[in-house]
Amino acid sequence: MLLFQVNDNGTVYEAGATENNLALGLIFLESQPPSDLIVTAVTGPDTLEAHTDFGVSYTVKNTGDNPANGRWKQALYLSRDTLRDPQDLLLGLFDNSIGGLQVGQVDSTDQTVNFPALPVGAYYLLTETDANGQITEANEENNVGYLPTPVWVTVPELAFSTPLSQALPALGPRYFRVEVPDSLVGETARLTLKTADSTQATNELYVQYGALPERFRYDFTDPSPPGGNRTVIVPELATGTYYGLAYGQENGGGDQTMELEIVAVPFDLYTVNTNEGGNTGIVTVRLDGAKFEPGMEVRFEGDSLPTLISHYQEYRDPAHLYASFDLQGMPLGSYDVVLEKTDGALARLEDGFQVVPGVVRGLTIRTAPGGSNTPVAGIGGFDCCDTEQQTGSLLDTEVQAPAAVRVNNLVTMVVYVTNTSNVDMPVPTRFVASTEGAPLAFRPDELGLMQEELFLEFVERDGPRNVL
Structure with missing residues (x-):
């Protein structure tokens, strides 16, 4: 019996006339006489580079006493062994193109698939015929065949202090690896x-x-604004293999030639973010460099200008550190940023920070439903972000929302908060309230709690604690 229902989720208003939305029909199923499909041959490459296309061929034969009528799926897997199990990685699922096999008949097929981004090693190519069990067979346990010898996956190696030149495709990835010897741990x-x-x-x-x-998944990346040249710091090397991904986006649309280089670096300071602050309050900056240690002294020094020592630090790792400075009343000008270890070792970034007149412009709050860029006057049924601020400055609110939403549909809203001043602010907190009873939640599975108010705390992702 088959049941058919229209408007099953109730999104179309029918004024109560829903009694005729359901219909049923009877069908009769008859099992085919059993055949027996097996994989007799698999061919493929011996060696592959990760994330490249390759060709594979397989042959299927009907060894049963009856024809295999109908269509079925042929699955291609990647495995660490020759056994089909749930841990195998599905590379592709393909339709049988001939519509059936007579007794003793064979069918050979060529496919092109992409080898995924996997570490260096040996992998088996497995293929399973009738992967979805659509054909009645006398033996369902002999449907898997495999390439007798494993495929060896390679990733180009980038050696320390040895530049590597490679093509970087437009809108595409290029992988490489770095082997860390014990001497560099x-x-x-x-x-x-x-x-x-x-x-x-x-x-x-x-x-x-x-x-x-x-x-979307990595350990380290370049946190600076987008650009053609990129720099990634690995704070503390471990023995073993690091893998890298370069992704090319050339605005002219063409391929590029890139030069990669990795070197072990001494104690140094590379960048200061943000590199200017107002002289009306406390300013917290992020320092990026190498061989940082907890307990270092961080200070500003300038020609004919006073020296200012950081009063608070957050050590993250040997390459990242947050430092806070009280710039209240500091003379305007350009300062060197100096790090000093307890053993007296120094790292200096000349003219790394500018003290400028303090400006308190306050917070800019932008409320945006996911994917919408259409500004409107407000969001009906919701109230966000009161106008009272501890800093005494004005609060700008920009609301973006769809013009209308169907009943029973989910709407995602994103609230962005920006400190537009040049001094630190305490972490802002706000409430968002549903004024017409619609439930609010941070995740869809929490909507059942029927909350009509949410508390928002705007903490900078990976930023310093307690300030924005």
């Missing part, structure tokens, strides 16, 4: 990507230990 490494057209490109660079990174 505990050192800090700097990985750079350089291209000839650094002003037009917006490339990306990611690093992950022990596994190939993705753009």
